[in-house]
Amino acid sequence: MKLATRKAVSISEQRRNRLQSDRARALALRDTFPHVGTVRIELTFNDQSENAPSPQLHTLYPGARAFFRFACPCAECDGDFDLAPAVTALLNEAGRSRRAADRSVRGQLHCQGVRLRDRATSRPCPIELDYRLTAGLGTVD
Numbered sequence: 001m002k003l004a005t006r007k008a009v010s011i012s013e014q015r016r017n018r019l020q021s022d023r024a025r026a027l028a029l030r031d032t033f034p035h036v037g038t039v040r041i042e043l044t045f046n047d048q049s050e051n052a053p054s055p056q057l058h059t060l061y062p063g064a065r066a067f068f069r070f071a072c073p074c075a076e077c078d079g080d081f082d083l084a085p086a087v088t089a090l091l092n093e094a095g096r097s098r099r100a101a102d103r104s105v106r107g108q109l110h111c112q113g114v115r116l117r118d119r120a121t122s123r124p125c126p127i128e129l130d131y132r133l134t135a136g137l138g139t140v141d
Contacts, residue, residue, distance in 0.1 A: 079113015
């Protein structure tokens, strides 16, 4: 009788599974921030090379999960970017002001992960994230 061998799970699969699980546990945006109609998240990556990762744009509506962590775009890196503190501050401020105008904030984060090829030296991933967050107030029809 041949026993099934267990295939090793890659770092990117582990990261993806962890993020999916955490996202599934997050509450809906409407439950966490009822005054917000949309959250627009613009991500621009830079790794000081000619082949920088493509920018990303995410627009979240009230039914979306209030989950604001994004995986590093380098497939062999185990890091992610946690925008939750910046998004929470922006949305709380937007809720206090209750103005009709959209609220926006910009910032920068550095990846804290380590790429597979750099595990021996523990050199951090060189990817930097420039982000822009925009909160649209009110409900979406």
